[in-house]
Amino acid sequence: xxxxxxxxxxxxxxxxxxxxxxxxxxxxxxxxxxxxxxxxxxxxxxxxxxxxxxxxxxxxxxxxxxxxxxxxxxxxxxxxxxxxxxxxxxxxxxxxxxxxxxxxxxxxxxxxxxxxxxxxxxxxxxxxxxxxxxxxxxxxxxxxxxxxxxxxxxxxxxxxxxxxxxxxxxxxxxxxxxxxxxxxxxxxxxxxxxxxxxxxxxxxxxxxxxxxxxxxxxxxxxxxxxxxxxxxxxxxxxxxxxxxxxxxxxxxxxxxxxxxxxxxxxxxxxxxxxxxxxxxxxxxxxxxxxxxxxxxxxxxxxxxxxxxxxxxxxxxxxxxxxxxxxxxxxxxxxxxxxxxxxxxxxxxxxxxxxxxxxxxxxxxxxxxxxxxxxxxxxxxxxxxxxxxxxxxxxxxxxxxxxxxxxxxxxxxxxxxxxxxxxxxxxxxxxxxxxxxxxxxxxxxxxxxxxxxxxxxxxxxxxxxxxxxxxxxxxxxxxxxxxxxxxxxxxxxxxxxxxxxxxxx
Amino acid sequence: xxxxxxxxxxxxxxxxxxxxxxxxxxxxxxxxxxxxxxxxxxxxxxxxxxxxxxxxxxxxxxxxxxxxxxxxxxxxxxxxxxxxxxxxxxxxxxxxxxxxxxxxxxxxxxxxxxxxxxxxxxxxxxxxxxxxxxxxxxxxxxxxxxxxxxxxxxxxxxxxxxxxxx
Numbered sequence: 001x002x003x004x005x006x007x008x009x010x011x012x013x014x015x016x017x018x019x020x021x022x023x024x025x026x027x028x029x030x031x032x033x034x035x036x037x038x039x040x041x042x043x044x045x046x047x048x049x050x051x052x053x054x055x056x057x058x059x060x061x062x063x064x065x066x067x068x069x070x071x072x073x074x075x076x077x078x079x080x081x082x083x084x085x086x087x088x089x090x091x092x093x094x095x096x097x098x099x100x101x102x103x104x105x106x107x108x109x110x111x112x113x114x115x116x117x118x119x120x121x122x123x124x125x126x127x128x129x130x131x132x133x134x135x136x137x138x139x140x141x142x143x144x145x146x147x148x149x150x151x152x153x154x155x156x157x158x159x160x161x162x163x164x165x166x167x168x169x170x171x172x173x174x175x176x177x178x179x180x181x182x183x184x185x186x187x188x189x190x191x192x193x194x195x196x197x198x199x200x201x202x203x204x205x206x207x208x209x210x211x212x213x214x215x216x217x218x219x220x221x222x223x224x225x226x227x228x229x230x231x232x233x234x235x236x237x238x239x240x241x242x243x244x245x246x247x248x249x250x251x252x253x254x255x256x257x258x259x260x261x262x263x264x265x266x267x268x269x270x271x272x273x274x275x276x277x278x279x280x281x282x283x284x285x286x287x288x289x290x291x292x293x294x295x296x297x298x299x300x301x302x303x304x305x306x307x308x309x310x311x312x313x314x315x316x317x318x319x320x321x322x323x324x325x326x327x328x329x330x331x332x333x334x335x336x337x338x339x340x341x342x343x344x345x346x347x348x349x350x351x352x353x354x355x356x357x358x359x360x361x362x363x364x365x366x367x368x369x370x371x372x373x374x375x376x377x378x379x380x381x382x383x384x385x386x387x388x389x390x391x392x393x394x395x396x397x398x399x400x401x402x403x404x405x406x407x408x409x410x411x412x413x414x415x416x417x418x419x420x421x422x423x424x425x426x427x428x429x430x431x432x433x434x435x436x437x438x439x440x441x442x443x444x445x446x447x448x449x450x451x452x453x454x455x456x457x458x459x460x461x462x463x464x465x466x467x468x469x470x471x472x473x474x475x476x477x478x479x480x481x482x483x484x485x486x487x488x489x490x491x492x493x494x495x496x497x498x499x500x501x502x503x504x
Numbered sequence: 505x506x507x508x509x510x511x512x513x514x515x516x517x518x519x520x521x522x523x524x525x526x527x528x529x530x531x532x533x534x535x536x537x538x539x540x541x542x543x544x545x546x547x548x549x550x551x552x553x554x555x556x557x558x559x560x561x562x563x564x565x566x567x568x569x570x571x572x573x574x575x576x577x578x579x580x581x582x583x584x585x586x587x588x589x590x591x592x593x594x595x596x597x598x599x600x601x602x603x604x605x606x607x608x609x610x611x612x613x614x615x616x617x618x619x620x621x622x623x624x625x626x627x628x629x630x631x632x633x634x635x636x637x638x639x640x641x642x643x644x645x646x647x648x649x650x651x652x653x654x655x656x657x658x659x660x661x662x663x664x665x666x667x668x669x670x
Contacts, residue, residue, distance in 0.1 A: 033653065162511075164566045168518070171559045175552065182548035189548050190533045217600060221593035224632035391631035392638070396646045398603065398627065399620045403650050406616070407660045416607040423600055430591065431514070449551050456546055 007358025011366060016059045019052070020363060023060035024370045027067025028378050032075045032083045033404060041068040042333045054341035059363040061337055065330060066118055066367045069273070069310050070375055073110040077302070078103050078232050078386045079397055081212035086273035086309040088207055088439060089281045093294060093301025095215075100297050101235030103386075104379055108243045109299050110306045111375040113255055117307035118368045120259035121266060121314030126361050129322040139268055141451040141458070142469040143478055148448045150482060151275070155282045156437045166437045169428065173441025174448075176201055183450055196413040203274075205405045205414045206442055209421025210428075210435045212401050216394050217426045227391040234383060243299070251303040254284045262308035266315025271447065273312035278440050280308030286489070314364060321345050321357060508570050515563050515570075522563070526556040595630055602626045615665025621647045 010016065023045070030041045045064050052060070072083030077094030090110060097106035139147075156170035157163045179190045180200030191197035219227075234241065258280035265276040284304035285294040294301045316331040324335070324345050338345055343356045386393065402415045425435050455469065462468035469475045536547040602623055610619030624643040633639065654660040 162566070164562055167562055168559060171555050171562070174555050178551050178555070184546075185537055185548050187535060187537065187548040188533075189552065190529070192533055213603075217596050220599040220627075220631060221591055221596040227631045228633075391628060391633055392642055394631065395624045395627040395642070399624055399646055400650065402607070403616065403620070403654055403660075403662065406662065407654060407658065410660070412607075412611060412663055415611060419600070419603040419607050422603070426592070426596070453546055453550075 003354045004358050006355045007360075008362045010055050010355070010359035011059060011362035013055065015053065015056050016363065017366065019056040019060035020063040020367050020370050021374070023063025023065075024067035024367060024374050027064035027069075028071035028074075028371075028374060030064070031068030031071030033400070041065070042330055046333060046337050054343060055359065057341060058337065058343070058360065059367070061334060062360070062363050063367040063370060065313060065334070066114075066310070066364075066371050067374070069313055070111060070114040070306075070371055071378065073114070073302075073306055074107055074378060074382050077106045077110060078382060079212070079393065080215040081397055081401060082207060085203055085207050085443075086277055086312075087305075088211060088274060089277035089305035089309075089436075090302055091211055092281060092305075092436060093296070093298045096295065096297035097299070097302065098232060100240075101233050102240045102297065103232055104234060104241040104383065105243055105299070106302050107379045107382065108376075109247075109251070109302045111372065111379070112243060112248065113251070113258075113303040113306035114310040114375070115368050115372045116255045117259045117262055117310035118314055118371070119365065120256070120307070121263045121311040122361065122364045122368065124263045125314050125318050125321065125364070129318045135264075135267070138474045140472065140474070141454040142472060142475045144268075144451040145448065145455055146475065146478060146482070148444050148451070151279055151282075152437075152441060152444055152448070154286075155278060155440050165433050169433045169435065170437035170441040173438035173443075174445045176206070176438075177442045177445025178449075183446070184453060196411065199409075200446075201417065201442070202405070202409055202411075202414050203443065204408050205417040206421055206439060208401045208405050209418045210425040210439060212397060213418055213422025214425025214429065214435070216398050216401075217422055218429070219390065219394055222390075227394075228389050230387055230389060232383070232386040247299055251300050254287070254300045254304050255307045257283060257287070258304040258307035259311040262311025263315040263318075265308070266312035267318045273309035274443055275440075276312045277305035277309040278436070278443075280304040317360075317364075321360070508573065512567065512570055515567050519560065519563050519567075522556060522559055526553070526560075530556070598630045599627060602630065611663050611665065613666050615668050616662035617647050617651055618665065620650065 026045070027041055042061060042065050045061055051057075068084065069086060072087040073090045073094065074083070076082040076087040076090045078098050080091050080095045082088045082091055094106045094110065097103065152170055152174075153167075156167040175190075177200070179197055181187070181198055182189055188198060261280050261283060262273070262276040265271045265279065266273070281294075281301060281304050284300050285291050288294065288298070288300060290298070313330070317334070320331045320335055335345065343360075344353065345357070402418050405414045405418045406412065408414070428435055428438070456466070459466040459468060464471070470479075530549055530552050534549040534552060536549050606619055606623040610622055613619070614622065621643040624646050625639055628639055628642060650662075654662055
C-alpha cells in the first residue's frame with residue numbers, strides 16, 4: 001500500500017503535473033503535423049527529458065505520446081491529412097462530417113473516444129498486464145498469419161460495392177508492399193534497379209499521397225468561388241458543434257469493443273495502432289445496423305478508430321511493463337528513457353520496487369485527463385487556424401505534406417512519391433476503387449509475408465507438415481472463433497435477404 | 505453504356521495489365537536464387553506471383569458472374585457510384601503539373617524552401633488568387649513556418665538545392 005501511495009505522490013507533484021501538461025500540449029501540436037508520428041514525437045523529446053528529474057521527464061514523455069495521437073486526428077478530420085498514420089481511419093467518417101459543417105462535433109467525438117480508449121487500456125494495463133501479456137505472447141506466426149489474412153479479406157470485401165474493387169485495391173496495396181528487398185534472401189523485388197526502392201515504399205508518402213494530396217487535387221477542380229470560400233465551414237446550429245449525451249451513449253458499445261480490440265492488438269508486438277484503427281472501423285461497420293452510413297459522416301466511424309488507436313498506446317506498455325519487452329518503436333523509446341533514468345521494468349519490478357510502476361500508472365491516467373481538457377482548447381484553435389480561404393489552405397497543405405514526407409527518411413524520392421500517389425489516388429477514386437484497402441494491404445503486407453514464410457519454413461520441420469498449426473491451442477481457438485463469426489455473418493445476411501426479397 | 509458492359513471493359517483492361525505484370529514484369533524484376541527450394545523458405549517471386557494469381561481469380565470470378573447474370577447487375581446489387589467530382593479538370597491538371605515540376609526540378613535545383621514558395625505561388629494563381637499582397641505574403645509565411653518548424657525545431661535539414669550547395 002505504501003508503494004501505491006508513494007507512486008501516486010511522485011506523479012501528482014506540481015512538477016510532474018506541469019510536465020504532463022507541457023508534454024500533452026506539445027504532443028497535440030506535433031501530432032497534427034503530417035509526417036510526424038507519435039514515435040517521432042517521443043524520439044524528439046527523449047534527449048531533452050534527460051535534463052529533467054525522472055518524474056518530470058517520464059510524465060512529459062508519456063503525455064507527449066498520448067497528446068500526439070489525438071492531435072493527429074484534428075487534421076485528419078478537418079483537412080483529410082492524418083498527422084500520424086494511426087489517424088488514417090479517422091479520415092473515413094471524420095472528413096465527411098467536417099464537410100457537413102460538423103467538424104467540431106467530429107473532433108470532440110475523436111477526443112472523447114481517444115480518452116476513453118486510453119483510459120480503458122490503462123486500466124487493463126494496471127489490473128491485468130501479466131495475464132494479457134501471456135495471452136499475447138502465445139500468438140505465434142501461424143496465428144498472426146490467419147488473423148492478418150482474415151483482416152485483409154474482410155476489410156477489402158466490405159469497403160466497396162461491388163466487393164471486387166475493394167479486394168483488388170487491397171491486392172494492389174499488397175503488391176506495392178512487396179517492392180524492396182526480399183526479407184529472407186535480400187533479393188531485389190520490383191525495384192527495377194532503383195536504389196531508392198530497395199528500402200521499400202515509405203508508409204508516410206503512401207498515406208499522405210493517397211489521402212491528403214489526392215483530395216487537394218480533387219478540390220482544385222472546384223469553381224473559383226468555392227475555392228475563395230472558407231476552407232472549413234462550421235454549422236451555426238449548436239447541436240452540430242457538440243456531442244450530445246444520446247450520441248455519446250449510442251457510441252458506448254462501439255467504444256468498448258474498439259478499446260478492447262485496440263488493447264489486445266497493442267499487447268501483441270508488431271501490429272500497432274494503424275492496424276487497430278482500421279480493424280476497429282471495419283468491426284464497427286459490420287456491427288452497425290446502418291453500415292451504409294459509414295464513410296458518409298457516421299459518428300461511430302470516428303469513435304471506433306480513435307478509441308482503438310489510443311487503446312494501443314496504453315496496451316503497448318503491457319509487454320513492456322510485464323516482461324520488459326517493448327511491443328513497438330514508441331514502447332522501445334519509452335523503455336530506453338526508463339533505462340537511462342534508472343527505472344526498472346519487467347517481472348521483478350512488480351515485487352522488488354513497484355513504486356515507479358504505480359507512478360507510471362498515475363501519470364498515464366493524469367495524461368488522459370489533461371488530454372481531455374487541452375483537447376477542448378485545440379478544437380477552438382483548429383477552428384481559427386483552418387478558417388482561412390480554401391485555396392490558401394490547399395496550397396499550404398501540399399507543401400507541408402511534402403515537407404512531412406521528406407522529414408521521416410530525408411529522401412527527395414519520398415516527395416516525388418507523394419505527388420505520384422496523389423495522382424493515383426485521384427484516378428482510383430474517379431473509377432470507384434476505394435483507397436483505404438490499398439493502404440491496409442500495404443501496411444499489413446510485410447507482417448503477413450514474414451509470418452506466412454516463417455510458418456511454411458517451420459512446416460518443413462514437422463512430420464505433419466502444415467497441419468502442425470492445428471496442434472497449437474491458440475491457432476485452433478482462433479480458427480473456431482473465425483468459423484463461428486463467418487457462420488453468424490452468413491446467417492445474418494441470409495436472413496436480411498430473406499426479409500427484403502419480395503415473395504414470388 | 506450499361507454498367508455491365510463498362511465493368512466488363514474495365515475488367516478486360518485490368519486482366520490484360522495483370523497478364524503483363526505476371527508474364528513480363530515479375531520475371532524481369534524479381535530473380536529467384538538458383539536451387540532455392542522450400543527448405544530455405546519460399547522464393548522471392550512467391551509473394552508477387554501469389555498476389556497476381558489471387559487478383560486474376562478474383563477478376564475472372566467477376567467476369568463469369570457478369571456474363572452469367574440474366575439482367576444488369578446494377579439492378580440486382582447495390583453499387584457505389586464512381587466519384588465524378590474526382591475529375592481531371594484543367595485546374596487539377598495544372599496543379600499536378602506544378603507539383604511534378606516542384607518535386608522533379610524546383611526542389612533539386614532551388615531547394616525546398618525557395619521551390620516551395622514558387623509552388624505555393626503558382627498554385628494560388630492556378631486557383632484564381634490574383635491579389636499581389638496575398639501572392640507575396642502567403643508563400644513567404646508558409647515557407648517561414650516550415651523553416652521554423654522543420655529546420656529549427658525538429659532539426660530536419662530540408663534539401664538546399666544544387667544552386668545553394670557548396
